[in-house]
Amino acid sequence: NAGVTQTPKFQVLKTGQSMTLQCAQDMNHNSMYWYRQDPGMGLRLIYYSASEGTTDKGEVPNGYNVSRLNKREFSLRLESAAPSQTSVYFCASSRSGGENSPLHFGNGTRLTVT
């Protein structure tokens, strides 16, 4: 049972380059999320998708775009990477957006922007 799979695991970009982080879940979950983790700041929500066909901004959406490709896949795109986007990115999913539905996380993508 793979759960939430993120690719790539590591990436180095130069300032101004673009890239897409991929995420897929095999648990038939409705809701998916993208978080970034920075030292001393916990995890901050970038974007989420409550259900297939919908996306909404989280706390820190600037500089990012997302696509809910289908029920399984939710991608995060950096159009023009900046050093401030150096972080560890986590994708997560949950059965629903309700309070009692726990999030399941992938193992993360470590991104460095030089």
Added chain:
Amino acid sequence: GDSVTQMEGPVTLSEEAFLTINCTYTATGYPSLFWYVQYPGEGLQLLLKATKADDKGSNKGFEATYRKETTSFHLEKGSVQVSDSAVYFCALRPGYKLSFGAGTTVTVRA
């Protein structure tokens, strides 16, 4: 907005010691409260949760009680093991958004 504050680390303990990690929250309603754990090189895993006041969540020897009067959800374990070394995150969820504390790094020495 809704938020959580947890004690800063790092915390270093000897095996079999008692562990407490403090977490307090600010919320307009009555959100569900969670503790997540992150082992090195991995994503976060749900450790335990509580959905209403006075609920006690428990898992793997860890416990936390949802205290409305003190707006707290402190994590405790009576006897830690080396395998409990990880980063622990307190979180609350009033709706879609799951808001995390900054995380507390715990290291248990043999």
